[in-house]
Amino acid sequence: MTQEGKVKILAINPGSTSTKVAVMEINMNVSDEKKIIETIFSINIKHDAEKIDEFNRIADQYQWRKQCVLTELQTNHIDVSEIKYVIGRGGLVRNIPSGIYRISATMLDDLKTGYNGEHASNLGGLIADDIAKHLGIESFIADPVVVDEMEPIAKVSGHPLFERKSIFHALNQKAIARTYAKQIEKEYENLNLIVVHLGGGISVGVHRKGLVVDVNQALNGEGSFSPERSGTLPVGDLIKVCFSGKYTEEQVNKMVVGKGGYVGYLGTNDALIVEERINQGDKEAEFYLDAMVYQITKEIGAASVVLGGEVDAILLTGGMAHDMSFYNKIKKRVIHITKNVERFAGEDEMRALAFNIYLMLRGEIPCKEYN
Helix, strand or coil, X not given: CCCCCEEEEEEEEECCCEEEEEEEEEECCCCCHHHCEEEEEEEEEECCHHHXXXXXXXXXXXXXXXXXXXXXXXXXXXXXXXXXEEEEECCCCCCECCCEEECCHHHHHHHHHCCCCCCCCHHHHHHHHHHHHHHCCEEEXXXXXXXXXXXXXXHECCCCCCECCCCCCHHHHHHHHHHHHHHCCCCHHHCXXXXXXXXXXXXXXXXXXXXXXXXXXXXXXXXXXXXXECCCCCHHHHHHHHCCCCCCHHHHHHHHEXXXXXXXXXXXXXXXXXXXXXXCCCHHHHHHHHHHHHHHHHHHHHHHHHCCCCCCEEEEEEHHHHCHHHHHHHHHHHCCCCCCEEEEEECCHHHHHHHHHHHHHHCCCCEEECC
């Protein structure tokens, strides 16, 4: 599938209490990374919590949220007839390899039933498909969080009842990896990269020749603690807490996701606040930031072992990568692995979705079928 000229797309990224919407124009005739995608319109639609509570299941929200999206496009005089493709944030579908997928009836069923769990991101494909059908155009998702390219040996946990799972920031990690490859004029599929997403959750992905062959389960399982997640905990102590009778299952889950990390140690999940406290001389805040750096760089070191020490670059992305001091602390600890420790601050998921359409139209990645 190749195309020339300029192409308008609609990208939809639902969150728990909001829906991000963007209309972007892709210029197929330029190679400059910064000029490929232009945002024509962007909005983060905030949803009333009481309205959301009216729905029994997340999937039941999609018609209402779709209408919210269409209303905003109309209010802002966006001519939807000019849109050529619609892409939604991939939800908790089946574990699949990375890439861009045409939305199918099977995918819609999986999103509605919550095949891998219920999450607001499941609405992305449902809304995208519905809007696209009315416009008579195609709809897609790309790189959902359940992308699974892990090697079998990487899934071994240590006990047959448990298996390591691939849940991570696949959309942003893959987009950053391909962006870096373009910048150095090489193929992503020919590089060995370690990509580190530094946000509310932290994931360290081992990218070997275009596949993420190992990654920590970044939602509620492994790796470094983050602003609001505990990461790997001492298993024996966790078992004691679970059976102590002092905490409910919900409270223990909150210790792991929501009240772990910075929240547990410092009372905030805002890395900017922690940075400001450090600038004001707060030694406790500095200690736990250094502890986070310590844990992240241990994960990077382990990732380098998976690649046999042959690492072309380490790429740091996500919101916390904006902090130059934080970036430099990490770089200092891992520079011996590779001199190429690059920073791609922020996480532009909407652009990442558009970038997948661009790569597909250029014929650089195939459009995959979800069956």
